[in-house]
Amino acid sequence: MNIFTDIRSVVIAALDAMVADGALPPGLSFANVTAEPPRDAAHGDMATNAAMVLAKAAGKAPRDIADTLVARLVTNAQIETAEVAGPGFINLRLVESVWTGVVGEVVSAGEGYGRSDLGTGTKVNVEYVSANPTGPLHVGHTRGAVFGDALASLLDFAGYEVTREYYINDGGAQVDVLARSVYLRYLEAHGQEVAFEDGTYPGDYLKPVGEALKEKVGDAYLDKGEDVWLEDVRGFATEAMMVLIREDLAAIGVKMDRFYSEKSLYGTGRIEDAIEELKKRDLIYRGTLEAPKGKVPEDWEPREQTLFRSTAHGDDVDRPIMKSDGDWTYFAPDIAYHWDKISRGYDALIDVFGADHGGYVKRMKAAVSALSDGKVTLDIKLTQLVKLYKDGEPFKMSKRAGTFVTLRDVVDQVGSDVARFVMLTRKNDAPLDFDFAKAVEGSKDNPVFYVQYAHARTCSMMRSAEGLGAKPADTVNLEYAGELAIVRKIAEWPRLVEIAARTNEPHRIAFYLYELASEFNSFYSSGKEFPERKFVKEDDIPGTASKLPLVSAVRTVIANGLNVLGVTPAEEM
RNA sequence: GGCCCCGUAGCUCAGCGGAUAGAGCAACCGCCUCCUAAGCGGUAGGUCAUAGGUUCGACUCCUAUCGGGGCCGCCA
Numbered sequence: 001m002n003i004f005t006d007i008r009s010v011v012i013a014a015l016d017a018m019v020a021d022g023a024l025p026p027g028l029s030f031a032n033v034t035a036e037p038p039r040d041a042a043h044g045d046m047a048t049n050a051a052m053v054l055a056k057a058a059g060k061a062p063r064d065i066a067d068t069l070v071a072r073l074v075t076n077a078q079i080e081t082a083e084v085a086g087p088g089f090i091n092l093r094l095v096e097s098v099w100t101g102v103v104g105e106v107v108s109a110g111e112g113y114g115r116s117d118l119g120t121g122t123k124v125n126v127e128y129v130s131a132n133p134t135g136p137l138h139v140g141h142t143r144g145a146v147f148g149d150a151l152a153s154l155l156d157f158a159g160y161e162v163t164r165e166y167y168i169n170d171g172g173a174q175v176d177v178l179a180r181s182v183y184l185r186y187l188e189a190h191g192q193e194v195a196f197e198d199g200t201y202p203g204d205y206l207k208p209v210g211e212a213l214k215e216k217v218g219d220a221y222l223d224k225g226e227d228v229w230l231e232d233v234r235g236f237a238t239e240a241m242m243v244l245i246r247e248d249l250a251a252i253g254v255k256m257d258r259f260y261s262e263k264s265l266y267g268t269g270r271i272e273d274a275i276e277e278l279k280k281r282d283l284i285y286r287g288t289l290e291a292p293k294g295k296v297p298e299d300w301e302p303r304e305q306t307l308f309r310s311t312a313h314g315d316d317v318d319r320p321i322m323k324s325d326g327d328w329t330y331f332a333p334d335i336a337y338h339w340d341k342i343s344r345g346y347d348a349l350i351d352v353f354g355a356d357h358g359g360y361v362k363r364m365k366a367a368v369s370a371l372s373d374g375k376v377t378l379d380i381k382l383t384q385l386v387k388l389y390k391d392g393e394p395f396k397m398s399k400r401a402g403t404f405v406t407l408r409d410v411v412d413q414v415g416s417d418v419a420r421f422v423m424l425t426r427k428n429d430a431p432l433d434f435d436f437a438k439a440v441e442g443s444k445d446n447p448v449f450y451v452q453y454a455h456a457r458t459c460s461m462m463r464s465a466e467g468l469g470a471k472p473a474d475t476v477n478l479e480y481a482g483e484l485a486i487v488r489k490i491a492e493w494p495r496l497v498e499i500a501a502r503t504n505e506p507h508r509i510a511f512y513l514y515e516l517a518s519e520f521n522s523f524y525s526s527g528k529e530f531p532e533r534k535f536v537k538e539d540d541i542p543g544t545a546s547k548l549p550l551v552s553a554v555r556t557v558i559a560n561g562l563n564v565l566g567v568t569p570a571e572e573m
Numbered sequence: 574g575g576c577c578c579c580g581u582a583g584c585u586c587a588g589c590g591g592a593u594a595g596a597g598c599a600a601c602c603g604c605c606u607c608c609u610a611a612g613c614g615g616u617a618g619g620u621c622a623u624a625g626g627u628u629c630g631a632c633u634c635c636u637a638u639c640g641g642g643g644c645c646g647c648c649a
Contacts, residue, residue, distance in 0.1 A: 323647035536608040
């Protein structure tokens with residue numbers, strides 16, 4: 001139930017009736033007619049722009065349309081008053097039973113309140129994290145993980161059929177580097193002195209992997225060349241890293257539906273198949289790219305390569321898919337991977353990348369557009385940098401200085417709930433300041449605690465009421481403006497879910513929850529000065545019972561929102 | 574040079590083409606003998622970077638310019 005779409009339907013029905021009796025000309029589009037919460041609550045409960053949107057096409061003054069529409073709207077049982085205001089808005093005030101109905105709806109729908117059928121019948125694949133399997137996840141990955149996971153949950157809540165997927169980059173040169181680094185640790189495990197030169201990973205996290213390798217193969221790889229051990233160690237090391245990464249993901253509450261290996265694309269003809277699809281569409285050719293303007297690499301020389309005509313699908317230049325030595329570029333398996341996703345029948349693909357992959361967006365979209373003949377949409381969400389602060393001071397990460405901040409560091413210090421919420425209180429494409437000190441602080445400065453606290457408070461109130469023997473009444477009794485303000489906010493929840501899902505912006509949920517908590521806390525506090533406004537009154541059990549549905553509804557909506565974000569709704573604090 | 578993102582209150586940021594642009598922090602003034610003060614109320618603070626355009630209506634869409642960041646052929 002979404003009262004905004006309900007009332008919009010009422011408005012549309014009234015407009016249809018006006019067309020039927022000649023008050024409006026036939027053939028008008030009502031697509032842009034909205035029913036929205038007004039910015040200023042003094043304007044009423046809801047406003048529609050119908051008269052202004054239709055005035056031009058109908059060849060009538062907004063005022064004339066509005067007057068006729070108002071006359072029809074007031075006959076609706078849900079509408080108390082309707083009046084024309086400003087440039088032609090129609091402000092609606094709804095009858096009180098609508099609001100008590102909303103509360104009843106929330107209570108009976110419970111965790112289903114706000115679920116939408118927006119995405120029903122649409123299959124979406126959300127690919128996120130996809131960090132190279134060469135080490136533990138760091139803070140940047142954490143943001144991508146949290147964002148992608150919340151987005152996936154949001155889309156699921158909005159009715160989409162969602163797959164959460166991780167693309168393992170286990171096919172490129174970085175895995176060779178990993179294997180060599182593990183080999184050094186292996187030698188070390190055998191008591192040899194080793195030096196980590198540039199181009200190897202010196203991190204301690206590979207020590208146990210080297211030891212595990214020793215356990216497995218004994219001294220078989222000692223004093224042997226890469227031709228003997230490289231391939232095996234590559235697989236062994238990648239496997240070990242993925243175990244590490246899965247643990248990291250679990251620590252922050254991320255569970256993937258599928259891990260997809262880049263390596264599985266090689267030697268199976270699948271890359272070739274995908275490229276063949278592009279060839280069929282005449283999008284592959286041999287050619288030479290021009291040097292990039294402005295900043296030209298020093299060793300630039302023109303070279304003939306195999307290119308994908310991505311410019312035919314909106315890219316700025318065509319892109320190489322094969323190196324001059326005949327190997328695939330990174331782009332080629334990526335094309336194959338997306339071709340695979342398309343073949344699996346998704347209607348929409350979403351990739352969550354770090355901002356440093358910004359240059360990759362157009363070519364990837366071009367590939368998906370080409371391979372699906374424009375039928376499958378690809379939305380790429382780039383997550384910006386996380387700037388770390390400790391005690392208000394910027395905190396620089398450096399692998400060399402050992403100040404490399406991992407996902408584990410974050411979770412260990414502030415916990416999964418806090419890390420997730422904080423990272424979702426910013427748009428994905430805005431940089432994020434993350435202050436360890438503030439994150440664990442229990443103050444209003446920290447939105448996590450504010451929202452959690454409001455939820456805990458509703459739980460506490462329900463417990464006290466139960467202790468008094470008060471059971472929630474069937475119908476809520478709404479007496480004060482502050483109570484109505486809370487209900488209005490609650491009524492916006494289903495609408496907000498749809499907006500957030502349509503724009504792929506889970507941060508809207510976090511901001512909404514803060515607003516709802518604020519509305520609730522505000523009215524709660526007025527109970528200090530006006531004891532009659534308290535929800536739980538020891539000397540008035542029926543009165544208490546008549547307020548409990550509202551308290552319960554607030555609890556439900558906050559819990560539903562936090563669940564979408566993957567944050568635990570705490571019952572006590 | 575090209576492409577992408579950002580520019581909104583002193584600071585950090587919200588804002589689905591709609592009315593007088595919002596919140597938190599910081600500043601100032603108030604409010605706690607318990608429905609969880611980890612809070613609440615109030616005051617002050619704005620040429621929404623700039624200039625055009627589209628529109629009944631622009632912080633929102635388009636174009637240009639300025640400023641900040643990122644990326645830019647065999648690295649993934």
